[in-house]
Amino acid sequence: MPPRRAVTGRSQEPRQRFVEELRLLRAQKGDSLRQLGEALGWDWSLFGKMESGQTLGGPEVAQALDQYYGTKDLLLTLWELAAGDPKQFKERYRRYMTLEAEALSLWHYGVSTVHGLLQTPGYARDLLTAGDISGDELARQVEARIGRRQLLEGDDAPRFRSILSEAVLRTPLEDAAEWRKQLKHLIEATERPNITLQVLPFLSGLYGLDSTAVMFLRLPDGRTVAYTENAHRGELIEETSSVERLQRAYDAVRDLALSPAESRKFIMRMLEEVPCEPST
Structure with missing residues (x-):
């Protein structure tokens, strides 16, 4: 035939x-x-x-x-x-992406990594490489992830709050120069009026989200949905009572976190600890 x-x-x-x-x-x-x-x-x-x-x-x-x-x-x-990444864009993630683009505000807690909306190309590349992605597929996924950052740009960009566990900032990239770029990018992000960045220090002790990365999206229809994620799977949560339980845990984390001003100083101290490239 x-x-x-x-x-x-x-x-x-x-x-x-x-x-x-x-x-x-x-x-x-x-x-x-x-x-x-x-x-x-x-x-x-x-x-x-x-x-x-x-x-x-x-x-x-x-x-x-x-x-x-x-x-x-x-x-x-x-x-x-x-x-070329059908696994990443399963239906639940695809729906999350749709809602993320519509959201009026976004609240994030990162337990181990910087959120994709705040990643530099070098950070995204290392993170994806650790997930056994390489070659052309790696380049495509880095490009796609960095493209998402435009969501936070422009006069009508949504408000974005990201609380990062100290563990995120204590897990550097192998390349010191790339790690400096990522820390500088976080510091620069704190200067933008629609972005609030906070750090949750180790001394805060145990809390309800100590093993869960989560993003809350406040939508135009008044609803709030949540997306929880780990290295192997993500889950979109729309049921009201479940979202509220996560929100209570998030509020507790926010109460324990450093203020935005203190968080900026914390990241700047972290940046000062990164070795500079040797002079030639």
Whole structure:
């Protein structure tokens, strides 16, 4: 039996198909790249790079384009296929990503790692490598993770609070220079009006979230949902009583954490302890 031919005549390779759809939809809309950027609030050059195949952008960009073009989940689905990581984007995580993009505010507690919205490329690369990801797939996932940081940028960016266990800051990257970049990035994040960063010191003792990383999303309809995560799985929690129990534990953690000002000083002290590159 001869191979089945594609009815549309478009590429069956995921990344190229994603590029083709981006170009076609913008042409049908009649927008220039600059007009598209102004409409969605991203630098127009990002869309140019996406349409030339230089970058995939992040899932939130694909989702915003779906909303703009009225294509439901077409571009997000193509983005997921092009990113080559179907396991990461299971239905519960995909729903979380949808809600994250809509959230009015986000509250996070990190028990062992910096949240993806605050990671540098070097930190993301090391973290993903530790999960046995390598090669082209590693590059794609780092690109996707860093693309998510745009969620916190712009005048209408949601408020984001991240409480980090001291363990996060006591677990450096092997490359001291990359670790310095990550700590500097956290310090710079504290200067942005929509971001609050706190540190939970070891001396706080035991608490209700000592083994659980969690993100709360306050949604436009007034609901709050939670997403808990460890190295092997994540769970989206929408049932009200379960979310409230987690929120009470989070409130207790926030009461134990250093103030934002003291947390900034703590991270700056951590930065001072990192060896500088030797002079040549």
